[in-house]
Amino acid sequence: MQALNKKRPSEAPSKKGQLMAAIQAIAQQNQQSVQSTQRDQMIINKEKLQAAIKSERIAQGLTQRQLAVKCGLSQGTITRAERRGWISFSCLLRIAQGLGKEISLT
Numbered sequence: 001m002q003a004l005n006k007k008r009p010s011e012a013p014s015k016k017g018q019l020m021a022a023i024q025a026i027a028q029q030n031q032q033s034v035q036s037t038q039r040d041q042m043i044i045n046k047e048k049l050q051a052a053i054k055s056e057r058i059a060q061g062l063t064q065r066q067l068a069v070k071c072g073l074s075q076g077t078i079t080r081a082e083r084r085g086w087i088s089f090s091c092l093l094r095i096a097q098g099l100g101k102e103i104s105l106t
Contacts, residue, residue, distance in 0.1 A: 046085035049092075054082040056099050071098035 057067050057078075064078040071078075071094040081087045081095060096103050 050082055050085045067098055071095050
């Protein structure tokens with residue numbers, strides 16, 4: 001009867017299997033943490049971008065409409081860039097060119 005209470009070696013999780021499961025769980029937590037940090041950095045960078053576009057436009061004495069004409073974009077695109085940061089990369093390049101600035105990716 002005691003033999004029935006004991007687990008067979010094949011049924012018991014091996015130490016190696018437990019270790020692998022623990023490593024996978026830690027790796028998943030780390031990946032989620034990195035993704036969260038990247039998301040936070042993107043939000044901060046978006047806010048910096050919005051502020052930079054608006055402050056440079058104002059420093060150059062341009063209205064949103066004037067900048068839009070200079071860039072070949074709609075005023076709505078400039079508004080979205082300054083208020084929400086919702087612009088495509090190609091629009092961002094056009095705005096930078098209209099402001100006489102270069103964009104560097106690092």
